[in-house]
Amino acid sequence: AQSVTQLDSQVPVFEEAPVELRCNYSSSVSVYLFWYVQYPNQGLQLLLKYLSGSTLVKGINGFEAEFNKSQTSFHLRKPSVHISDTAEYFCAVKKEGGKLIFGQGTELSVKP
Amino acid sequence: DTAVSQTPKYLVTQMGNDKSIKCEQNLGHDTMYWYKQDSKKFLKIMFSYNNKELIINETVPNRFSPKSPDKAHLNLHINSLELGDSAVYFCASSPGINQPQHFGDGTRLSIL
Known part of the structure; x- marks a missing residue:
């Protein structure tokens, strides 16, 4: 079975600091990988x-x-975050012709 | 200008009632989806239609029935609402089955 694991449920950082949100997937076949962002009370928006x-x-x-096939990871990074980046981030994986499977989400909280 | 629009945005109703949520997309996409997001923000696909044909039907109670009158619309009808149906329901669309999905802003369903 295919699954997606987001290793951190919450990531607090200070403004202008770098951030990495981790995502690992399990699949024995080629996959498509996505990151979505969900701002409060809104739908999901494709990041990349x-x-x-x-x-x-x-x-x-x-x-x-960065897609790392050997480590089955697709970690999201930003060198300098803003307050406006505060949101929930979802990693997702999709097999060809299959359904989109989401990770549990990571809440990024950027503090001044 | 809204690409994927859902109505209503909020729905508060009594247990046992029947309700519908409507979704329309003006992107010309072939594929549409319904997702359920629970109180822990976990997102799970419920249904997917491609060119008005059902292609994904997850393990969802048969009280939930999707209807696609045309490619631009995918409505969700729910019979005999239960407390556990309280969640945010998201509609999404994509150009094709393996393409990135565009999400609506969600319908917040609360069962009293």
Whole structure:
């Protein structure tokens, strides 16, 4: 069975500090990988996606993620966070033709 | 201008009632989805339609019935509402089955 694990349920950081949100997936076949952000009382917004090609993927709002096949990871990073980055972040994996499976979410809390 | 719109945004009702949530997308996408997000923010797919045909039907009580009158609409009807149905329900759409999904802002369902 395919699963997604987000290793941290909450990540508190100070403004302008770097942040890494961790995501590991389990799959024996090729997958598509996504990071979504959910701001309070809103739907999910796509941050970035990995479908194929370069393993370093750049997304919106200065976020990037690196696909590491040997470690089955897809960690999300930002070199300097803002207060406005405070939100819930979801990692998701999708097999070709299959459904999207979400991780448990990581609450990023940026403090001044 | 809203790409994926859901109505109503909030729904408060009594146990045992029947209710519907509507979803419309103006993106020209072929595939639409319904997700349930519980109180712990865990997201799980319920249904997916591609070109008005059901392609994903997760283990969901048969009190939940999706209806897709056309490619741009996917409504969710729920019979005999139970306390455990309280959650946020998200509609989403994508150009195709393996493409990134665009989410609506959610419908917050509360059962009294």
